[in-house]
Amino acid sequence: MNAPIRVLVADDQALLRGSFRVLVDTAPDLVAVGEASTGAEAVTLARQERPDVVLMDVRMPVLDGIEATRQLRAQAETSDVRVLILTMFDLDEYVYAALRAGASGFLLKDTPPGDLLAAIRVVAAGEALLAPTVTRRLIEEFARRPEPPRPVSRALDVLTERERDVLTLIARGLSNAEISAHLHLSQATVKTHVSHLFSKLQVRDRAQLVIIAYETGLITVAG
Amino acid sequence: MNAPIRVLVADDQALLRGSFRVLVDTAPDLVAVGEASTGAEAVTLARQERPDVVLMDVRMPVLDGIEATRQLRAQAETSDVRVLILTMFDLDEYVYAALRAGASGFLLKDTPPGDLLAAIRVVAAGEALLAPTVTRRLIEEFARRPEPPRPVSRALDVLTERERDVLTLIARGLSNAEISAHLHLSQATVKTHVSHLFSKLQVRDRAQLVIIAYETGLITVAG
DNA sequence: ACCCGCCTCCGCCCGGTGGTGGAGACGCCG
DNA sequence: CGGCGTCTCCACCACCGGGCGGAGGCGGGT
Numbered sequence: 001m002n003a004p005i006r007v008l009v010a011d012d013q014a015l016l017r018g019s020f021r022v023l024v025d026t027a028p029d030l031v032a033v034g035e036a037s038t039g040a041e042a043v044t045l046a047r048q049e050r051p052d053v054v055l056m057d058v059r060m061p062v063l064d065g066i067e068a069t070r071q072l073r074a075q076a077e078t079s080d081v082r083v084l085i086l087t088m089f090d091l092d093e094y095v096y097a098a099l100r101a102g103a104s105g106f107l108l109k110d111t112p113p114g115d116l117l118a119a120i121r122v123v124a125a126g127e128a129l130l131a132p133t134v135t136r137r138l139i140e141e142f143a144r145r146p147e148p149p150r151p152v153s154r155a156l157d158v159l160t161e162r163e164r165d166v167l168t169l170i171a172r173g174l175s176n177a178e179i180s181a182h183l184h185l186s187q188a189t190v191k192t193h194v195s196h197l198f199s200k201l202q203v204r205d206r207a208q209l210v211i212i213a214y215e216t217g218l219i220t221v222a223g
Numbered sequence: 224m225n226a227p228i229r230v231l232v233a234d235d236q237a238l239l240r241g242s243f244r245v246l247v248d249t250a251p252d253l254v255a256v257g258e259a260s261t262g263a264e265a266v267t268l269a270r271q272e273r274p275d276v277v278l279m280d281v282r283m284p285v286l287d288g289i290e291a292t293r294q295l296r297a298q299a300e301t302s303d304v305r306v307l308i309l310t311m312f313d314l315d316e317y318v319y320a321a322l323r324a325g326a327s328g329f330l331l332k333d334t335p336p337g338d339l340l341a342a343i344r345v346v347a348a349g350e351a352l353l354a355p356t357v358t359r360r361l362i363e364e365f366a367r368r369p370e371p372p373r374p375v376s377r378a379l380d381v382l383t384e385r386e387r388d389v390l391t392l393i394a395r396g397l398s399n400a401e402i403s404a405h406l407h408l409s410q411a412t413v414k415t416h417v418s419h420l421f422s423k424l425q426v427r428d429r430a431q432l433v434i435i436a437y438e439t440g441l442i443t444v445a446g
Numbered sequence: 447a448c449c450c451g452c453c454t455c456c457g458c459c460c461g462g463t464g465g466t467g468g469a470g471a472c473g474c475c476g
Numbered sequence: 477c478g479g480c481g482t483c484t485c486c487a488c489c490a491c492c493g494g495g496c497g498g499a500g501g502c503g504g505g506t
Contacts, residue, residue: 096365099362099365099366100365100366102366103362104359104362122355125355126359127355127356127358127359128355128358128359128361128362129355129358130353130358130362132345132348132350132351132352133350135350135351135352135353135358136327136349136350136351138351138361138362138365139322139326139327139351139353139361141365142319142322142323142361142364142365143322143323143325160451160452160453161452162452162453162454163452170430171434172434173426173427173428173430173431173434175427175428175492175493176492176493176494177492185453185454185455186454186455186456187455188454188455188456188457189453189454189455191493191494191495192453192454192455193453194493194494195494195495195496198494198495203396204396204398204494205396205398205429205430205462205463205493205494206428206430206493206494207393207396207428207429207430207432207433208396209430210430210433210434210437211394211395211396211433214433214437214442214444215444217444219437221437221438221440221444383481383482383483384482385482385483385484386482398462398463399462399463400462408483408484408485409484409485409486410485411484411485411486411487412483412484412485414463414464415483415484415485416483416484417463417464418464418465418466421464421465427464428463428464428492428493429463429464
């Protein structure tokens with residue numbers, strides 16, 4: 001059998017800390033290697049005890065669980081530690097911040113003991129696990145966010161190649177004169193293309209063209 | 224006791240379909256209400272049988288599970304159906320596409336029977352559930368999305384509140400006249416604000432203001 | 447050969463945009 | 477109180493931007 005999974009419990013409530021410790025030690029393949037009552041303590045203890053998993057409360061004095069997670073994951077010595085966040089409240093801010101801080105899991109404190117132990121094993125194995133409500137909202141957030149299949153082509157494939165060139169430069173902030181120089185065209189030609197862009201894209205002025213360029217993904221913010 | 228959870232099984236392999244059906248019917252609170260061997264079949268059957276949960280394979284003839292999910296979630300009559308994706312492979316493309324299509328869960332076919340039944344109950348309750356490996360990668364993907372690190376204030380905090388108002392409307396494509404109407408100002412005032420924006424932000428025209436609005440995050444693409 | 451779409455260019459007109467300079471009202475603060 | 481910043485408004489002017497109509501070359505498709 002493999003070495004037991006080393007678990008560190010960080011929570012400012014002694015009672016909860018104790019019961020988690022007992023729970024962990026009832027499992028033959030898990031061993032509690034320490035308790036911390038603040039985030040700072042958790043970080044230093046983790047350096048000494050080298051746990052595989054830290055059960056971390058969100059709300060703790062001195063250093064909250066989110067920030068403690070961030071520090072653990074950022075420091076070379078402890079960056080292989082998996083953090084399982086345990087909280088009373090599954091508030092969005094907590095969840096997103098925790099996941100970004102590098103947590104591998106997010107469970108509510110009313111999780112059945114057996115599930116919690118299973119979660120520790122999952123997290124120790126390098127996988128991740130979330131409470132169902134958290135999963136749902138993460139999915140919603142994910143689905144709502146970044147639609148890579150931008151309707152780029154959808155809206156812009158009516159344009160000719162040249163028109164797309166001009167649109168791109170407009171979206172870079174160039175004037176008609178600058179575009180004509182840039183593409184070795186006369187200003188008249190540029191104006192023609194611009195007019196075609198207006199009618200094809202159903203807009204009024206170049207400012208609205210810039211909007212379309214961003215909204216369709218022809219231009220991206222970081223670019 | 225509540226009414227049993229109605230489950231529809233969609234998979235092109237008859238053997239698998241059958242065993243899932245048997246499994247579902249062993250649970251007293253679950254009832255299998257139909258089987259579909261294609262995505263199209265799943266969609267039409269879901270309209271008749273009104274299941275609470277559809278167990279959906281990704282790879283199916285005629286209409287794949289992703290697209291079938293999208294159709295189920297899009298149609299008013301079946302949009303309250305929860306879809307639980309079951310697949311052999313937890314490929315990234317499948318996962319992301321499925322979640323965006325509106326799936327409430329994503330499990331591998333080697334999931335223990337008990338876990339699968341539990342997952343069906345979770346999904347039927349309106350929550351969500353993912354296989355641990357899927358969860359891990361969703362979190363990574365989510366964390367990698369570099370949250371709007373608002374350089375907004377950095378560049379735009381030299382602006383007065385009113386100027387930001389005007390900038391926002393410019394970035395929506397409004398003309399000076401429209402802005403004046405929108406903010407109950409005279410066009411002269413709007414022009415003043417716009418001029419201030421030009422000098423403060425070191426740009427030449429409103430098209431370039433739109434660019435800045437997007438680049439600083441004052442305006443975001445999804446909005 | 448013919449048509450059609452794209453790219454290129456031209457002239458004319460005019461209106462919104464943008465530059466400059468100034469002014470009054472209000473609230474804040476030393 | 478007297479400055480200071482913000483918000484509001486005005487007038488004048490120049491020019492770029494945009495609408496409109498027209499035209500020629502060029503390549504692809506029927």
